[in-house]
Every structure is written in C-alpha cells, then in structure tokens.
Amino acid sequence: MKQVFNAVLAAAALVLVAGGSAQAQISDGVVKIGVLNDQSGAYSDLSGQGSVVAAQMAIDDFGGKVKGKPIQLLSADHQNKPDVGSNIANRWIDVDHVDAIVDVPTSSVALAIQEITRNKDVAHLNSTAGTSDLTGKACSPTTVHWTYDTYAQAHGTGTAITKQGGDSWFFITADYAFGHALETDTAAAVKEAGGKVLGSVNAPFPTTDFSSFLLQAQGSGAKVIGLANAGTDTINAIKQAHEFGLTKAGQQLTGLLTFISDVHSLGLDTAQGLILTDAWYWDHDADSRAWAKRWSQKMGGRMPTSVQAGVYSAVTHYLKAIDKAGTDEARKVVDTMKTMPVNDMFTKNGKIRADGRMVHDMYLVQVKTPAESKYPWDYFKVLRTIPGDEAFRPLDKGGCPFVQSAGK
Amino acid sequence: MITLFGYPIQALMGQLLLGLINGAFYAVLSLGLALIFGLLNIINFAHGAQYMMGAFVAWLLLTYAGINFWLSLILAPLALGLFGMALERLLLRRLYKLDPLYGLLLTFGLALIIEGAFRQAYGVSGQAYQVPKLLQGGINLGFMYLPLYRAAVVVVSLVICLATWLAIEKTKLGALLRAATENPALVQAFGVNVPVLVTGTYGFGAALAGFAGVLAAPVYSVNPLMGSNIIIVVFAVVVIGGMGSILGSVLTGFGLGLIEGLTKVFYPEASSTVIFVIMAIVLLLKPAGLFGRTA
Numbered sequence: 130m131k132q133v134f135n136a137v138l139a140a141a142a143l144v145l146v147a148g149g150s151a152q153a154q155i156s157d158g159v160v161k162i163g164v165l166n167d168q169s170g171a172y173s174d175l176s177g178q179g180s181v182v183a184a185q186m187a188i189d190d191f192g193g194k195v196k197g198k199p200i201q202l203l204s205a206d207h208q209n210k211p212d213v214g215s216n217i218a219n220r221w222i223d224v225d226h227v228d229a230i231v232d233v234p235t236s237s238v239a240l241a242i243q244e245i246t247r248n249k250d251v252a253h254l255n256s257t258a259g260t261s262d263l264t265g266k267a268c269s270p271t272t273v274h275w276t277y278d279t280y281a282q283a284h285g286t287g288t289a290i291t292k293q294g295g296d297s298w299f300f301i302t303a304d305y306a307f308g309h310a311l312e313t314d315t316a317a318a319v320k321e322a323g324g325k326v327l328g329s330v331n332a333p334f335p336t337t338d339f340s341s342f343l344l345q346a347q348g349s350g351a352k353v354i355g356l357a358n359a360g361t362d363t364i365n366a367i368k369q370a371h372e373f374g375l376t377k378a379g380q381q382l383t384g385l386l387t388f389i390s391d392v393h394s395l396g397l398d399t400a401q402g403l404i405l406t407d408a409w410y411w412d413h414d415a416d417s418r419a420w421a422k423r424w425s426q427k428m429g430g431r432m433p434t435s436v437q438a439g440v441y442s443a444v445t446h447y448l449k450a451i452d453k454a455g456t457d458e459a460r461k462v463v464d465t466m467k468t469m470p471v472n473d474m475f476t477k478n479g480k481i482r483a484d485g486r487m488v489h490d491m492y493l494v495q496v497k498t499p500a501e502s503k504y505p506w507d508y509f510k511v512l513r514t515i516p517g518d519e520a521f522r523p524l525d526k527g528g529c530p531f532v533q534s535a536g537k
Numbered sequence: 538m539i540t541l542f543g544y545p546i547q548a549l550m551g552q553l554l555l556g557l558i559n560g561a562f563y564a565v566l567s568l569g570l571a572l573i574f575g576l577l578n579i580i581n582f583a584h585g586a587q588y589m590m591g592a593f594v595a596w597l598l599l600t601y602a603g604i605n606f607w608l609s610l611i612l613a614p615l616a617l618g619l620f621g622m623a624l625e626r627l628l629l630r631r632l633y634k635l636d637p638l639y640g641l642l643l644t645f646g647l648a649l650i651i652e653g654a655f656r657q658a659y660g661v662s663g664q665a666y667q668v669p670k671l672l673q674g675g676i677n678l679g680f681m682y683l684p685l686y687r688a689a690v691v692v693v694s695l696v697i698c699l700a701t702w703l704a705i706e707k708t709k710l711g712a713l714l715r716a717a718t719e720n721p722a723l724v725q726a727f728g729v730n731v732p733v734l735v736t737g738t739y740g741f742g743a744a745l746a747g748f749a750g751v752l753a754a755p756v757y758s759v760n761p762l763m764g765s766n767i768i769i770v771v772f773a774v775v776v777i778g779g780m781g782s783i784l785g786s787v788l789t790g791f792g793l794g795l796i797e798g799l800t801k802v803f804y805p806e807a808s809s810t811v812i813f814v815i816m817a818i819v820l821l822l823k824p825a826g827l828f829g830r831t832a
Contacts, residue, residue: 169653169656169661170661170762171661171762173656173660173661174660174661174662175662304805304806330805331805331806332805332808333805333806333808333809333810335766336809337757337763337766337767338555338559338756338757340555340558340687341552341555341556341798341801341802341805341808342801342805344548344551344552344555344681345548345801345802347682348548360661360662361661361662361663361758361760361762364662364663364758365757365758368665368756368757368758369756372668372684372686372687372756373675373682373684374675374682374684378682390660390662391662393662394662394663394664394665394758394760395665395758396665398665398667399665431660
C-alpha cells in the first residue's frame with residue numbers, strides 16, 4: 130500500500146515539475162543575487178567586500194545577463210548578528226525579490242538564514258559559514274554549502290597532525306555555534322586517529338587577550354593546541370602563543386580555520402610552520418592564479434581567500450544552472466546545480482551532493498618560512514591533497530532528514 | 538602541590554599575573570577617561586579610537602619611516618595629543634554649555650568615523666608589530682613563562698599612573714586645573730588662561746590613550762576594531778571606580794584585571810561579562826562608584 134502511495138506521490142511530483150517547466154521563466158524579469166556577510170567586523174577581511182567583488186566578477190564574466198534577463202547584485206552587512214541578518218534577508222526576499230543569498234559567514238547567522246531561505250524558497254549559496262549542520266541536521270533543498278565545513282577542517286587537520294605524532298590535544302574554542310561544532314568534529318577526528326583530548330576552554334567571542342587560555346593550554350601538557358576559532362581571534366591567539374613561547378617549548382599550534390588573510394596579518398615570522406587545511410589556494414595552478422590576479426587588481430593588491438574564490442565559483446555555477454533550467458525558481462535551480470559537475474578555477478570535477486554539500490578536493494598546507502617565500506603572498510606549501518570523498522562527511526552520516534528518507 | 542579551589546596555586550599565580558597585565562591597560566585607559574571627565578565633564582567616547590590611532594601611528598611610523606618602538610612611544614602620544622587639542626578647540630569647546638550628553642554623542646560619532654576610515658584603509662585583520670628587540674624573550678618564573686615585554690608594560694603603566702596622579706594632586710599645575718574645574722571664572726580672574734588649560738588637559742588625556750595604544754601594538758594585532766573592543770570595558774572600569782576619580786580608576790583598572798583573570802580560570806565563558814556584573818552590583822550599592830564622592 131505504501132508503495133502505491135509513494136508512486137502516486139512521485140507521479141504527482143512529476144506532473145508538478147512538468148507543469149512548472151512549461152511556464153519556466155525568470156521571475157519579475159531580473160535575477161537578483163544578495164551577498165550577505167560581515168563587512169565591518171572580525172570576518173570582513175576574509176569575506177566582506179572581497180566576496181562582493183568576487184560575486185560581481187562572476188556576474189560580469191557571465192555577461193551580466195542570463196536567459197536575456199539582467200543580473201543584479203545587492204550586498205549588506207549582517208554584523209555577525211542573527212537578528213540583523215534575518216531582518217535583511219526577509220526584506221530582501223519580501224520587498225526586493227532576491228533570488229539567491231550568497232556567502233553568509235558566521236554559523237549562527239547562516240543557520241538563521243537557512244531557515245528563512247528554506248521556508249521562503251530562496252537559494253542559499255553558502256561559502257563562508259563553517260557549521261556542517263548546514264548539510265546535516267539543518268539541511269535544506271535550496272542550499273548549497275560550497276567551500277568548506279567544520280567536518281572537513283577538523284578531519285583534514287586533526288587526522289593529519291594526530292598521525293604525525295601530535296596525539297594529545299587541548300582546544301581553545303570560540304564560545305558559539307561554530308567554535309563548538311569545530312571542536313566536536315576535530316575531537317572526533319583526533320580520537321578516530323588514535324589520539325586523545327586532554328581538555329578545552331571556551332573563550333568568549335571575540336577575545337583580544339588569549340594569554341590566560343594559552344596558559345591553561347600550556348598547563349595541560351598537550352602536544353597540540355587546537356584553535357577552534359577564526360578571524361581576529363585566531364590571529365591574536367597565534368600571536369600571543371608566540372609571545373609566551375608555547376611553540377618554542379615544543380607545543381604545536383594549529384588554527385583549525387585559518388585563512389590566508391590571517392597568515393598575511395600575522396606575518397611569516399610568527400605564522401611559519403603552521404599546519405592548516407584550506408579549500409583553495411590562489412597560487413595552486415594557472416587558472417587560480419589568473420583569477421586571483423584579476424581579483425587582486427580590484428582589491429588593492431591583496432590576494433583572495435578560499436571563501437572569496439568560493440563565492441565566485443558558486444555564483445557562476447548558479448547562473449549556469451539558471452541558464453540550463455530556464456528558471457530562477459530556487460528548488461529547480463539548486464536541483465539542476467546538483468546535476469552539473471563543477472569545473473572552474475576553484476576546483477576540477479567538484480560535485481554537489483543531495484544534501485547540498487559541494488564535494489571537492491581540500492588541501493593540507495603548511496605556512497612557509499620567510500626564507501621559502503619568494504614573492505608577496507607566497508605563503509603556503511601544499512603537503513597533501515585530500516580527495517573530496519575523504520575530506521567531507523559521508524552523505525549517510527550527516528543526518529539530513531530528506532536524504533535519509535530518500536534512502537529508506 | 539598546594540591547591541586552591543581545586544587549582545594548583547602556581548597556575549593561579551600565573552593567571553593573577555596575567556590579570557595584572559591586562560589591568561595595566563585598563564588602568565592607563567581609564568586614567569585618561571577619568572581625567573577628561575573629572576576636569577572637563579566630557580564623556581570621551583572617542584577614547585577607544587584614540588587608543589587605536591596610537592597603535593596605528595606606531596605601526597605607520599615603523600612601516601613607512603623605519604622609526605622604532607621607543608621613539609614611537611614618545612611620538613605617537615605627541616601626535617595624539619595634538620590631535621586631541623585640535624578636536625577640543627574646533628568641536629568640543631562649543632559643547633561645554635550644553636548637557637554632557639552632547640559631548641558623548643559627538644565623541645561617539647567621531648569614534649565611528651575614525652574607525653570606519655581606518656577600516657576602509659587597512660581592513661580588520663590587523664597589522665603585525667614586532668616586540669622591540671630589547672624586550673624580546675622572557676623569564677621563566679617557575680610557575681609561568683613571563684614575556685619580558687608584558688612585565689615592562691606593567692611597570693611602565695604603574696609609573697605613568699603614579700606620575701599623573703602626583704601631577705594632578707601634588708603640583709601647582711594640578712591645583713590650578715582642579716580649581717579651574719570648580720570655578721573657572723574665579724581662576725580666570727587670577728590671570729590664569731583657563732581655556733588653554735582645558736585644551737591641554739584634553740590633549741593629555743588623548744595622549745594617554747595613544748600611549749596605551751603603542752603599548753598594546755606588540756601584544757594585540759593592530760587593527761581598527763581594537764578600540765571599540767576595549768572601550769566599553771574601560772567605561773565600566775571608570776564607572777565602578779567612580780566617574781572622575783583618578784586614583785579610583787587606576788586601582789579599579791588593576792583590580793578588575795585581576796578579577797577578569799580569575800574568571801578566565803574558573804568560568805571562562807563569563808570572562809567577557811564579569812566586569813559588567815560587578816558594575817551593576819556596585820551601582821546598586823554605591824551609585825557614585827567605589828571611590829566616587831557623592832555630590
């Protein structure tokens with residue numbers, strides 16, 4: 130009986146889909162893309178204006194039009210506050226008829242946006258938020274999580290360092306959704322690789338002075354101190370760990386989410402030797418270099434972070450999918466995105482899974498010493514390419530409701 | 538090993554020392570604020586921005602002119618002092634006859650503009666500033682590794698605070714200043730140029746903020762948000778100490794640094810709020826602040 134019911138349901142869905150495509154079109158004659166991120170706070174260098182520029186480049190490279198309709202870009206500052214972000218998203222969707230919300234750093238804000246875009250059927254192309262819940266418990270059929278997540282960061286770095294002998298860990302964790310997710314995921318990876326976790330401390334977000342937490346980490350006697358934080362928090366923590374001689378005393382420090390902008394700010398003298406996982410590196414191949422140089426010209430000589438490159442890649446793929454699907458209706462576009470491989474300067478043969486996770490290779494990198502660095506922003510050497518299927522959480526382990534019910 | 542509340546006493550000593558170091562920053566910053574409020578009755582919300590500018594001036598001097606930390610320690614406060622005096626002459630002066638709230642609004646607006654401008658120019662990740670050669674390295678105290686630079690920060694801050702307090706309380710100039718705030722017309726009648734005195738005081742307050750900024754540059758990353766991160770805490774310190782009480786703000790600065798340090802051990806999640814909880818309690822029990830005189 131149930132099978133019959135399912136069959137009827139499927140047929141109904143097919144009719145609906147067919148009915149939809151018959152009148153497929155671009156709603157209100159324009160495709161509007163809204164970049165919603167932190168433009169003034171801790172994450173504004175690694176995402177911020179640089180992500181807006183990346184999105185604009187994607188639109189310009191696409192020709193400024195899709196299916197003959199103009200593409201318009203909006204941007205706003207969510208100040209890392211879920212309530213501010215929600216207000217902007219609601220206004221964008223209800224008043225401005227935005228079709229896709231892009232970037233959205235800060236996991237707490239991203240999770241709020243996830244609910245809104247799911248309920249209002251708007252695409253959510255997330256590049257900068259960390260929490261792997263976006264494609265797990267909180268997954269949504271209109272969301273694609275593009276660049277990285279806490280699971281990939283945790284497993285890339287946690288597993289590699291533990292296997293190299295760094296088998297006892299202490300965490301300094303940013304006290305909010307993202308930090309806790311990163312710590313939990315890394316602790317799991319460390320234990321899986323045979324290591325143990327000696328302790329952790331929750332530091333308020335943001336924190337300027339980490340010396341107290343670093344002293345606790347030192348006192349724990351752990352071989353590795355994992356920084357489950359990001360942005361200026363990570364920078365301050367690494368800088369002060371250097372000052373307090375933690376690394377000289379033999380403890381290894383790892384920023385579980387460190388971007389190239391953080392390394393630039395720290396300077397190679399302080400950051401050298403740091404091991405980290407990143408989704409993309411500007412100096413990786415000819416394609417990435419060419420794109421990064423174009424971006425750099427618009428951004429006063431800086432080099433893009435992986436998440437800024439991810440915004441370009443995600444927007445480009447989104448526009449291609451609209452072109453193919455012939456509509457800007459969120460579910461259909463995202464479904465189409467999932468059928469197309471991602472091949473661009475960001476990744477080769479990337480694929481978007483049913484749960485919305487874009488699966489691509491990640492890189493375990495080490496920060497160069499000042500002597501190894503030959504030109505500006507020559508910061509990373511790639512230690513290992515982590516294949517996408519190994520880097521990201523397996524589809525059936527995420528607990529995404531609509532993936533699980535489809536599997537049964 | 539001796540323990541206290543389940544923590545080895547040695548680890549606690551380390552944490553207390555760190556608290557004292559942070560307290561040194563609070564003390565120097567709240568000293569400037571208390572000075573400006575006590576003598577000029579201005580709630581200087583631009584203090585955080587001036588602190589940030591001090592750090593940036595040091596970084597700019599090093600990066601573009603090769604001027605080292607020690608010279609910056611003199612030049613940056615001078616620059617900030619001049620900036621402060623210009624601000625007082627051009628803008629603040631016009632507000633003295635109005636409610637202090639107008640001064641608060643003006644300085645708050647200025648702080649936003651200054652921070653925005655620096656953010657636009659330099660981003661938020663911050664710039665690297667090395668610890669000066671002479672103070673690199675540290676001493677092993679047995680219970681902790683104390684970076685020389687941080688030890689120097691405490692000593693220098695104490696000296697500055699003490700010197701300022703002595704200058705206000707024990708010198709002729711200080712006496713004139715205090716008199717001028719009580720009754721400007723009378724002091725002016727004695728042939729003292731009160732407006733110049735007031736300009737100088739604001740300039741000195743701004744210079745103190747700049748000085749703290751230079752001190753902070755090698756420990757924290759030099760970034761446009763560093764001022765707004767610390768200014769609210771410093772205001773709480775001044776309120777707890779008693780608005781305008783110089784000695785009170787210095788003692789409270791160091792004391793709250795210690796309390797914050799201990800919170801980071803026993804309940805780290807609350808370390809960013811503990812100062813405000815104390816502020817609420819103090820305001821309930823002693824509205825004028827711990828060292829404030831009730832009018």
